[in-house]
Amino acid sequence: MSRRGLVWWPVAATVVPVCLLFAGVSAPGGYFFMLSAAFVAWFAVGVAWAAGAWRVVKPLPPPRSGARTWWSLLVVPAIFATSWAVASGNAIGRVAFALHRPALERLAAEAPTSPPWSASLYSFEHLGHWQGCTTMGTSDPATTREAGLLWCPGRSPGTHWDGEGLILTPIEDDWYVYHHGGRSNDPAGTEPWGLDLDRFGRRIET
Known part of the structure; x- marks a missing residue:
């Protein structure tokens, strides 16, 4: 494979970890398995990128003929940094909710009594x-002990959840997102969406 191919294959491969990363933070609290797969995929891309970079840098190509190849080495780190920054915020979660709100409302209205949900x-x-609201708990949350969506058509959930250690955040109209303040003694000022490596880990039931 040419040196150019060794550099651009990792660039194309970033589609996999980026999609996994964004899907992993689409739900409140994130998905542990999806985010773990994203980390593994990013590691594999990083190894492939490093191998390609070594093949390019080692022969030290002439500055002019190798300029495009040198610049291409920056693409993977740029995609990694950008996707990580986006995943760390709440943009992915809010956009995902807006796009899939009709499907969520159908599920909440039908309220099937058995999985899969x-x-x-x-x-x-x-x-x-609960109190006229439909609760929808995220499967295997990655960054909190408990998280999910709350649909309260025509009413307010009030403050009754405070005693459970849960934080309610309004999204749109009758929809709210809830999450636990932390896994143990973490501060309560946390966000329901986004990647937080300090809190990442599989939930342990007690």
């Missing part, structure tokens, strides 16, 4: 009712 990108481990 899913709607497009969303996978839930439980679906229940």
